[in-house]
Amino acid sequence: MFSALLGRPHCGAGAGQPVSDRAPQLRAGPARCQPRHPVLHPAAGRDPRLVRKPLPAPAGGMDVIFTLQGDPSLFVASAASQLLVHLLTFSLESETSKALSARDCDWPGCAQMIVEHIKESLQSSSAPHVEQSLKLLSSLFGSCFGSCYAAWTEVLWLDIAKQIESFLLEETVQAQPLLANLLLNVARSPAFCGTEGSFWALVTSALEHLTPVQAGPLAVGLLKLCKCPQDVRIQALTVLLQPMDCILRAASQPLECAGLLDESVSDPATVESLLSSKTSCAGLLCQTLTHLEKLLSLKHLRVDLPCVSLLHSLMTILQFCNGFLSPTSPLGSTISRNLINCFRVQKSALDVLAALSEKKECDTLIGNLFDVLLAYLQSPNTSPTVLKKTFQATSKWLVHLQELSSSNSQGPQTEKILEDVLVVLQKRLCSPCWEVRDSSLEFLTSMVKCLRDQKEFRQCLLSSEVLRLTENLLEDPESYVRASAVTAVGHLAPIACFAPDSPVTGSQYNRESILAKLQEILSTDSEGFPRRAVISIFTKWLREGCTGQLEDTELFVSRVIQTVERDLDWEVRLGGLELVEVFCSQTICQLSQCPYAPVTSAVPSSTPQKELLQVFCRAKLFGFLFGSLCDCDKPVGQRACDVLVGLRGHFYPMSTLENPQEIEDSPAGRGIAWLQRTLRQGSLAQNFPVDGDVGVDFQDPESMMLALGAIDLLELHDELNKSSDHVEESPQSLLQDILAAVGTIEDNEVDCY
Structure with a gap:
């Protein structure tokens, strides 16, 4: 198709020949398309006489592709845009060695048609045409064009930058949501790695003028870039923290908490308006929390996160959601009503809370944090999915608490928190909801994996009823719970009954009893999940020498x-x-x-x-x-x-x-x-x-x-x-395909065997 659209003769047929003249050249069997001349990579040395410059594509063919950009089928429209991207980059292959000035506009013929189409569409009064061009530009800058053709990228951007800037300032333009993705793809191009230039000023303007929902993906994308200017990076982080800042201010008196930010990028009233609305409050917070979790997962973040204030804001959100916080400000009361029992926000906030456990700066709030977590673990209103997230966050913060207690005098506080967590766990293991019992067992297993070597944890665990309740769940009517109980028992056994100095040795929770129960599950359980769990635990015990x-x-x-x-x-x-x-x-x-010594004898007799x-x-x-x-x-x-x-x-x-x-x-x-x-x-x-x-x-x-x-x-x-390819590609398989194609007519039947 590229050859036809670019005006090149197709290999294997004479250029300019009518179809009827070319037909006799076709032969039965697989076609082998051989080029008349060797096709060399543009970077390789070659005879200039063999280089054929792309010719302008026939206008009719390009018009068809331009029209298909607006096809009602999203698949067709997307394929048309991708085809235009490939045509543009393909037409530039012979121009890679050409020296360009910043204002050069001498595009090859095919590329010139596509660029002119983009410019005309951007200036069109038709919103669909504008959106099509923005999507095409986003795909173009996100492809190899933006990274391999830096000079052409800069030339194209200079031609359209003014028009893009006008879209940012016109708040009524429906194409604004597409601008964030376009700017982010342009920012990844090597042409804009410098810290100076009008492009980064336009990015700063976008962070100011786009709505918080539109600017969020752009902000988190910029923070992941290595060569983003520091002032732009700080501004992007500010955009992400604005909703968290608003939450913190709404929950406190003005003099009690100054919030997260000294100043905002956009108008704070915009964020307040979104959080005050029942329809937009949860969506904005979930998006913001998802972006913050991504940033916390990065190994090298080139800006400093205010972790303490962020943790304070997360606890405030969680307290809003379960109704444990009654703010005095009108905005806080409105946000609290919007967030009450909002499972989406609770799960997102708990994910970020778990990610913050890696930060050492949050130690001062650890007592208040466990108060919030325990409130969720104890509350009967906590849904099973939120409870599972709470268990995961609690497990990570318990590990952090143990590390903290080993380095200072946090021992009594650690022991009290562990006792409170195990008391709640005992109640949850008896829950009538099987999802809750299953999540409780997974939490217990996670704690044992992380804290089994900690003396305080072993003492609290072995003196509680958790061991007995876990063993009882080996007979749970739900197979998922039985499987989780097998895994939990398998991790508990090495510290509860296999160890020589185990304080519960001689009780009902002993090695022979546990081994017999697990072997019975392996031989008699009707479901596969518990049996798989048993064989996995047996292998674990064998590895650990138990x-x-x-x-x-x-x-x-x-x-x-x-x-x-x-x-x-x-x-x-x-x-x-x-x-x-x-x-x-x-x-x-x-x-x-x-x-480790090699055996030299072929038939060992030792x-x-x-x-x-x-x-x-x-x-x-x-x-x-x-x-x-x-x-x-x-x-x-x-x-x-x-x-x-x-x-x-x-x-x-x-x-x-x-x-x-x-x-x-x-x-x-x-x-x-x-x-x-x-x-x-x-x-x-x-x-x-x-x-x-x-x-x-x-x-x-x-x-x-x-x-x-x-x-x-x-x-x-x-x-x-x-692999199965040797069967699918065998002559027998080919004959079977032929039979399937022609039907089972008696005259066409052959013995495939």
């Missing part, structure tokens, strides 16, 4: 995999393979004299190697692994093959030395040969026998040593990891 000595671990693993191999959920079976992989790795490290095979056979690992190779779910077979290839690499580090014929002639070898043929059938062998009836003893170390050496596991590995 399963005892090697003999105990061997028995534990054996019982688990005998349960898992019968499970109908492929993710549970996959988890079982991960458990086996961890067990193999740990056992090799324990039994090898030097786990005692550790024999003992390894005996341990693996007693645990019945090989029957599980070889059976999983034929699993009907591909990820299971792939993981099993990975484990077996790893074991083969340990026992046969160099190569397979056995003669396949000799192996097949031996009594055990005939079974191994059958095993190899069966494995090649893949998932067709779903009823894989593991009881030795076919001459394969999966618990015999010598047979398994022979199997690891004889079976071509690498070939199986390649086959299992092969």
